């Protein structure tokens with residue numbers, strides 16, 4: 540059984556982070572999910588603790604063996620054959636930025652000397668979609684067999700819309716994004 544680890548790297552558990560983290564729990568199940576580097580004590584933390592294991596320490600201090608860190612800057616792409624052999628998959632709890640600041644590499648991969656770094660292609664996924672894609676690869680579907688779009692426009696009302704310049708898997712002909720995030724975007 541694979542364990543998915545989200546190393547929280549934002550200064551706060553922002554509402555947007557919480558929405559993504561809760562969605563990750565739905566994707567992989569709370570028993571397979573660890574949130575590391577959680578230093579704050581807040582209402583958000585109380586909520587988060589219902590959706591996975593909370594660890595105050597950074598994943599960098601857990602000394603895990605047989606781990607894979609998902610990093611857009613990694614040289615090799617994760618394959619199904621290899622994915623089945625890892626015990627831990629580590630992701631940056633980092634909100635998307637454009638152009639990407641390569642924070643996964645500088646804040647995570649560089650410090651995880653024992654972990655193997657792998658990419659999920661060249662474009663940037665949200666953390667929840669990166670977890671979704673990784674789970675598909677573990678289940679045997681190669682990245683090259685999945686379909687994506689490079690940006691998503693969310694209609695806020697008749698006049699305004701928001702463009703999310705990230706990659707979204709196409710599932711049942713629709714881009715994969717949580718209903719809760721759409722609700723959040725429409726109300727902010």
Ligand SMILES: C[S@@+](CC[C@H](N)C(=O)[O-])C[C@H]1O[C@@H](n2cnc3c(N)ncnc32)[C@H](O)[C@@H]1O
Nearest residue numbers: 609610611630631635640641642643659664669
């Ligand atoms: C929104 S991304 C953060 C990207 C950030 N802009 C950066 O520069 O690293 C959140 C996390 O999803 C995972 N991720 C997203 N896209 C990826 C890709 N193409 N390959 C591997 N991991 C990816 C990484 O673990 C990353 O830390």
